[in-house]
Amino acid sequence: xxxxxxxxxxxxxxxxxxxxxxxxxxxxxxxxxxxxxxxxxxxxxxxxxxxxxxxxxxxxxxxxxxxxxxxxxxxxxxxxxxxxxxxxxxxxxxxxxxxxxxxxxxxxxxxxxxxxxxxxxxxxxxxxxxxxxxxxxxxxxxxxxxxxxxxxxxxxxxxxxxxxxxxxxxxxxxxxxxxxxxxxxxxxxxxxxxxxxxxxxxxxxxxxxxxxxxxxxxxxxxxxxxxxxxxxxxxxxxxxxxxxxxxxxxxxxxxxxxxxxxxxxxxxxxxxxxxxxxxxxxxxxxxxxxxx
Numbered sequence: 001x002x003x004x005x006x007x008x009x010x011x012x013x014x015x016x017x018x019x020x021x022x023x024x025x026x027x028x029x030x031x032x033x034x035x036x037x038x039x040x041x042x043x044x045x046x047x048x049x050x051x052x053x054x055x056x057x058x059x060x061x062x063x064x065x066x067x068x069x070x071x072x073x074x075x076x077x078x079x080x081x082x083x084x085x086x087x088x089x090x091x092x093x094x095x096x097x098x099x100x101x102x103x104x105x106x107x108x109x110x111x112x113x114x115x116x117x118x119x120x121x122x123x124x125x126x127x128x129x130x131x132x133x134x135x136x137x138x139x140x141x142x143x144x145x146x147x148x149x150x151x152x153x154x155x156x157x158x159x160x161x162x163x164x165x166x167x168x169x170x171x172x173x174x175x176x177x178x179x180x181x182x183x184x185x186x187x188x189x190x191x192x193x194x195x196x197x198x199x200x201x202x203x204x205x206x207x208x209x210x211x212x213x214x215x216x217x218x219x220x221x222x223x224x225x226x227x228x229x230x231x232x233x234x235x236x237x238x239x240x241x242x243x244x245x246x247x248x249x250x251x252x253x254x255x256x257x258x259x260x261x262x263x264x265x266x267x268x269x270x271x272x273x274x275x276x277x278x279x280x281x282x283x284x285x286x287x288x289x290x291x292x
Contacts, residue, residue: 013025017041038054070173
């Protein structure tokens with residue numbers, strides 16, 4: 001990268017921080033051989049006036065989701081669960097919520113009906129269960145604020161009908177715990193404390209804000225001051241990246257079709273839109289019987 005590229009990236013990010021888009025940004029650009037750019041801008045803790053540095057540690061939300069989902073797939077690979085098995089196969093005490101059909105905001109009443117089919121492991125993995133987050137669904141937010149417990153909130157739609165981001169992985173975590181009870185799950189090796197390569201010391205849980213930790217900030221509801229337009233990094237370089245992405249997508253097209261088959265939602269007695277029939281190569285994945 002040239003000096004001009006470095007200046008363009010720094011100017012772009014620095015201006016975004018200065019105008020209040022975010023309190024801090026730490027960015028890096030690398031290829032397989034070297035670190036090409038690294039820069040830090042703004043305050044990792046505005047209240048304490050602590051500058052962000054290139055070693056500032058940022059908390060990233062929802063990172064238990066990929067770990068838990070991988071644990072589920074490891075159980076599947078070990079033939080201890082089936083993707084299309086109902087959740088109650090592994091959690092007999094799980095009560096599947098009904099599907100919301102009507103909500104009246106004036107008196108916070110709602111109507112519901114039983115789901116058209118049981119909720120499955122696949123539904124939870126692909127966020128097509130109908131379970132939703134109150135902070136993303138206004139209806140659920142109203143019910144939650146009125147005192148409805150999270151486990152009693154209704155489904156936003158039938159399992160498999162569409163994608164809705166929600167706390168599906170929390171239920172999957174219960175499945176992992178129940179199926180793995182009494183023995184060490186293979187995914188336990190994923191949860192070992194990571195080591196800092198620079199010092200060799202294990203990173204400790206973030207209990208408080210060390211100087212290198214980014215604090216949580218809430219955006220104030222105030223208009224941002226106008227700023228002149230910021231010129232993005234070299235357009236020519238962005239086009240090169242886009243071209244490489246297109247080539248990579250073409251090369252992996254066949255693999256993506258396989259993934260589409262894996263995560264397709266099975267049709268249920270014609271009640272849901274039909275999906276493609278799995279190929280012969282993929283049939284064992286979707287038809288493997290549930291373990292006894």
